[in-house]
Amino acid sequence: VGKKKVAVLAGDGIGEEVMKEALKVLARTSELFPEVQTTYQHALIGGAAYDVHGVHFPEETRAICAASDAILFGSIGGPVEEQHLPKWKDAEKNALLGMRKAFDLGVNVRPAKVYPALSHASPLRHDLISGGVDMVIVRELLGGIYFGKHSTDGDSAEDVCTYTVEQIKRPLEFAFEAAKSRRKKLTVVDKANVLDTSRLWRRVALEMHKLHPEVQLDFMYVDNAAMQLIKAPSYFDVICTENMFGDILSDAASVLPGSLGLMPSASLGSQIYLYEPSGGSAPDLQGLNVANPAAQILCTAMMLRYSFGAHSAAAAIETAVDAVLDSGIVTKDVARPGQASVSTSAFGDAVVKALKN
Ligand code: NAD
Ligand code: IPM
Ligand code: MN
Numbered sequence: 001v002g003k004k005k006v007a008v009l010a011g012d013g014i015g016e017e018v019m020k021e022a023l024k025v026l027a028r029t030s031e032l033f034p035e036v037q038t039t040y041q042h043a044l045i046g047g048a049a050y051d052v053h054g055v056h057f058p059e060e061t062r063a064i065c066a067a068s069d070a071i072l073f074g075s076i077g078g079p080v081e082e083q084h085l086p087k088w089k090d091a092e093k094n095a096l097l098g099m100r101k102a103f104d105l106g107v108n109v110r111p112a113k114v115y116p117a118l119s120h121a122s123p124l125r126h127d128l129i130s131g132g133v134d135m136v137i138v139r140e141l142l143g144g145i146y147f148g149k150h151s152t153d154g155d156s157a158e159d160v161c162t163y164t165v166e167q168i169k170r171p172l173e174f175a176f177e178a179a180k181s182r183r184k185k186l187t188v189v190d191k192a193n194v195l196d197t198s199r200l201w202r203r204v205a206l207e208m209h210k211l212h213p214e215v216q217l218d219f220m221y222v223d224n225a226a227m228q229l230i231k232a233p234s235y236f237d238v239i240c241t242e243n244m245f246g247d248i249l250s251d252a253a254s255v256l257p258g259s260l261g262l263m264p265s266a267s268l269g270s271q272i273y274l275y276e277p278s279g280g281s282a283p284d285l286q287g288l289n290v291a292n293p294a295a296q297i298l299c300t301a302m303m304l305r306y307s308f309g310a311h312s313a314a315a316a317i318e319t320a321v322d323a324v325l326d327s328g329i330v331t332k333d334v335a336r337p338g339q340a341s342v343s344t345s346a347f348g349d350a351v352v353k354a355l356k357n
Contacts, residue, residue, distance in 0.1 A: 013281025121258025139246025
């Protein structure tokens, strides 16, 4: 078998630092699992691309991604107080939404769980999480208000939310299948008491449920879901929802593991898939060697699983991250008060050391 081509787009902020650790882990994985053989093509995206090419998503980067088997993405975007600078203006729309559109990435998968060793990092009371928390949020990624018409006319502005049955089916199909391989529970989150798009989601979900009768399906309004994620997180198995609700709920769910630095994600579509942490470029941590690289490392596991079918290698990376956390090696974001923490690179080294086949 030939080597898999991975486009590596570190991006801005902590992107470079955490990507370095993910590549270290992948290199060790290749030594242990001969079926995992990769080559890397690095490319610029976001503010880093703007500095060189004057655009956030250069044609050269698009071409490198298009010629690859998978895209490993860091994060992009600048500090909130610098958003007005041309380097950062619309960087997220151009780069992230641009990538999603260019590669038809309609299904975003964001797992969230409580790591037993990190239960202190979750702000939730012990009895709320002691039942075990392990969910996956499936977020539609190419529709809704993100991709509707945006316009401003003097003192009025609008953002239009549109969905088609075809768009809704894609994440739901993934979500039903995911539920079947898990605890067989699917919660579709919407605002069907108000929105027509939500009523369409319900119609499609109910129709599809006939094909997946073994899955227990229920519906929840998004405001209630935001509360239940905090109040009864063990309730959830698979959540499927539209683009913006999924964006917000996945950040809310990141308090369960205790940090955005523990939330990987996979964006799946009809061609090449993209893997990126759910969080952002954390400009507050840039250059300090303190960011948690776990999300980026766990992205490589998702890549091995979904793009390359290398299931044992993927599981080995996840097990190694678990083992490192269990052994009390943690970055600052998830350390107990007074507990010593390790640097970004030391955490990566520890995962490399813990990897076993
Ligand atoms: P953020 O996710 O970058 O940071 C939110 C908080 O989480 C910060 O306190 C940060 O320090 C912490 N955090 C995030 N990742 C971490 C990690 N790996 N380890 C430890 N702590 C971590 O969100 P923000 O501050 O709202 O946005 C910063 C920039 O990132 C903005 O420009 C935003 O648009 C962009 N952004 C990009 C993406 C992406 O590239 N996919 C996603 C979200 C936000
Ligand atoms: C995410 C991010 C992006 C989104 C932003 C930066 C455009 O928050 O990937 O969750 O809203 O999708
Ligand atoms: Mn987000």
